[in-house]
Amino acid sequence: MDASTPGASGPVSVPRRFAALRNRDSRPYLFTSGLSMMADNTEHVITYWVLWQTFHSPALVGFQIISHWLPFLLLSVWTGTLAEKYDCRRLIQAAQGLFMLVSAVWGVLFLTHSLTVWAACILLVLHGTAGSIWGPAEQLMLHDFVERHELPSAVRLNATFQSLGILFGPVVGSALLLWLGPTGGIFVNVLLYLPMTVLMFRTKFTGHTRDAVVEGRPRVGFRDTLRVLRGIRSNHLIIAMIIISGLTAVTIGNALQSSMPAFAARLGAGSSGDLTYGVLLFAMGFGGVVGGFLLEATGVIRPTLRAAVLSTIVFGAAILGFALTANYALAIVALVLAGAGEIASLSITQSVVQLEAPAGERGRTLGVYGMFASGLRTGGGVTLGVLGAAVGVISAVGWFAAVLVVGAFAAWWFAMRRPRRSEVTA
Template identity: 90%
Template sequence: MSEATAIPGIPRRFAALRNRDSRPYLFTSGLSMMADNTEHVITYWVLWQTFHSPALVGFQIISHWLPFLLLSVWTGTLAEKYDCRRLIQAAQGLFMLVSAVWGVLFLTDSLTVWAACILLVLHGTAGSIWGPAEQLMLHDFVDRHELPSAVRMNATFQSLGILFGPVVGSALLLWLGPTGGIFANVLIYLPMTVLMFRTKFTGHVRDAAAAGVGAEKPRVGFRDTMRVLRGIRSNHLIIAMIIISGLTAITIGNALQSSMPAFAARLGAGSSGDFTYGALLFAMGFGGVVGGFLLEATGVIRPTLRAAVLSTVVFGAAIVVFAVTASYALALVALVIAGCGEIASLSITQSVVQLEAPAGERGRTLGVYGMFASGLRTGGGVTLGVLGAAVGVIPAVGVFAAVLTVGALGAWWFAARRPAARDAAQLR
């Protein structure tokens, strides 16, 4: 039984970066992700200094991911029906509006908890609108056999944005203060917004060409959406990718960042100061960026079920090592390896879902994937809090990593149950 969607031809190394259409998209996507994380640094700092509210800290996480859980299928439907350029611009515009309103509230010293909660929810909503549309654009930029390269490079550049967002946010805080920094952050969203006026791709060009000139757009009503969801249920390979991504979201998705102070204290933050904590946070992000470029340069991993499972197992096993080791050096190495495994797992699961999804249903399929891959991070803090209270934060992270590893193997077994006849039909 074959595990992957057939991909004709051998993709070029860094195919997406060689493509003059996708190259600026990757760079601007990374910039927008950096702006997203820069805003978090500035606003979270101001909110803590202003209110000192642990409840608000928890709401910051919930508000960021809950819109993905509630809206991803709907925003995937929008991406499937409408011009993805305009949806991306709408998302970027909402990001910019939220940053600007933060700035006005800081400037006028009129920040309240309720205003902060509304802005946090709007910021999360902008992210949920951006997600499916930006994935469909990748499908337009490159040929089908080069799509995994585009997905991997997009994930890598966004990882760069996540990696440098805290650096830029901290620099803006020191240089311009929170008010000037948040207004400056608005400008970082502009390159992607402008690019969407310049590109000819809509997220539907290749699908329209394959369907033929004048092909009728699919209806995107509630009944049709439910039909698509039932169709996803029958595709064990897509379901396996959703299981893997959902397990990652609800186990380790938010657990590492929120629990890192505990790990830093165990590894000597008391004597090393902030360097230990900062190095641990940096190590995993660094691993993701390096892993993305190495995977692209070597081409050793293809978008298959086996590769998705093995990369997830590497991710989970590395976090288990990180959770049990008392060695600072080994902890850093484990986090770098975990970052490599995470970027591989993320890019492979996204690629498989894109390749397996029918052309007229790709947006909603990506919406379902996003609902689990991002939306379930909403519950990650709850699961960490409950288990952490029972056994301790550090053991809880180790348990979650072990659960993720076993769950990925379970997803492999689930997808392997596909009838051979269905495999043959999908490969034709």
């Protein structure tokens, strides 16, 4: 098998541009997925603002990050197993229902002025749990909607539409806070999860149309995670994708957003700091969205080992450039380029894992991928705090970016060390 074409067997069909958007089944899925991701981020804007105004607790701010990503670290393999065995439509509805329940309970607590730290912690954990349930199931649905050779298009466009949700979530959240207040805004946010929930009643796809549902009930736990890892360790390509995504998560994953105020101050934010800060945050999200659509329109990048490594290097190098420059214009350009590199790296690594994963263990393999790609973001705040305290936040981000570039090269070298019977070329 050629590493340039994961999972290739026989002639390779050339996918159409925007194949997933041309597909009448996957098109509404992409839009509703982006809308749900926007609701996710809108909820963060509203609830984080209320929590800070109510408690002024730095510890709670740290817990907000931990609670969002820790469920991915602990539950991803389990939820991947559920996605393998059960109808993914129902799992997605369960996740969306939990999202809606959490938003509604936030609204009740705001309305009755009965919000407590413990109640907030429980809701934050439940919100993160909903995300971990959603992840593997929504990826398996993509595998169901389109033909194998069009799967990279579906993964890339799904990531792009979710990036749109992440980009506009803060805008919508801020608007709802301004117009309706936190109580009215959070109740309106409940409605944003409904389109995907309703769509799951209307689609005929289950996440298993192309693959048989796993028979039996495999045990799920830490040992099962190790078993899945042992099962895929001979596929150096999947392991390389997991290394790249995990390294991204633990280095730059959370570091950039939380450290952006320091960069804004260095770039001259004064009385107009809010504008400077907002533009910096917007720039990287904008780069991700534009980059995703450009990659899909041009078709210049395929899901290969080389493409995954190079896009990760572009991402890390752009962040390193951003950390080194004191010029505002160059900083914006670097962030836009970083956003494009990040979405390319994310979509390529996800596509390769989907294409290479054994059909009977695709959900659990995606679960392991999610455990590293999302779960390791739990430790991102720790690594930033420790290194930031030693060398400064801005320097720490620069070091993280350099480590990511070196790590991408290391993953490339590792993937090329396949057993001779399945020797590959880059």
